[in-house]
Amino acid sequence: MGYLRNQLATVVVSAFAAFLTGMYFVLPPILNFFMLVVVIVTWFLAVMCWIVQKGTDYSHRHSQQHGYSEKKSSASLVTSTYTKTVSLDELTKFKESFTVELNELKDEVKLKDGEISNLRQQIANLQTQVQIEALKVELANLKVLAAKEKSSKRK
Secondary structure: OOHHHHOHHHHHHHHHHHHHHHHHHHOOHHHHHHHHHHHHHHHHHHHHHHHHHHHHHHHHHHHHHOOOOHHHHHHHHHOOOOOOOOOHHHHHHHHHHHHHHHHHHHHHHHHHHHHHHHHHHHHHHHHHHHHHHHHHHHHHHHHHHHHHHHHHHHO
16 A cells, blocks of 8 residues: 555655644744745645545545456557558559659659759859959950050150
8 A cells, every 4th residue: 555555745744834833933923924824835735635645545446446457458459459461462563663663763863963963064164154254354454454554654
């Protein structure tokens, strides 16, 4: 049944409530309101522990009288599994359909890989074009500077 007929929590909380009740009379009067609230709350907890344990004891006693047990209910759940047998022909059909789907996926992946490589090539080409344009701009700037130097030397 357990320690103190499963009322150990009730006894411990009740002992703490009794201790706090005694402290109410020892502590200074300025703490009376605070201690009054604490004492009421702990006695309420003690009563709740007692009520809950009585309800638990009643429900266990009631279920044992009628032959109910948690083990029986869990055993019935395990036996309700569903099994289905599959023939070899069905398995080969499944295998073939999965193989076809797998091949389609592989083809899609190859197409996507091709697209990715094309995009990478286009990016490289664009980078090259940007570099060419930058070189053209620099060459134009150098021509302008050279023209300015020629005109300044003539004067």
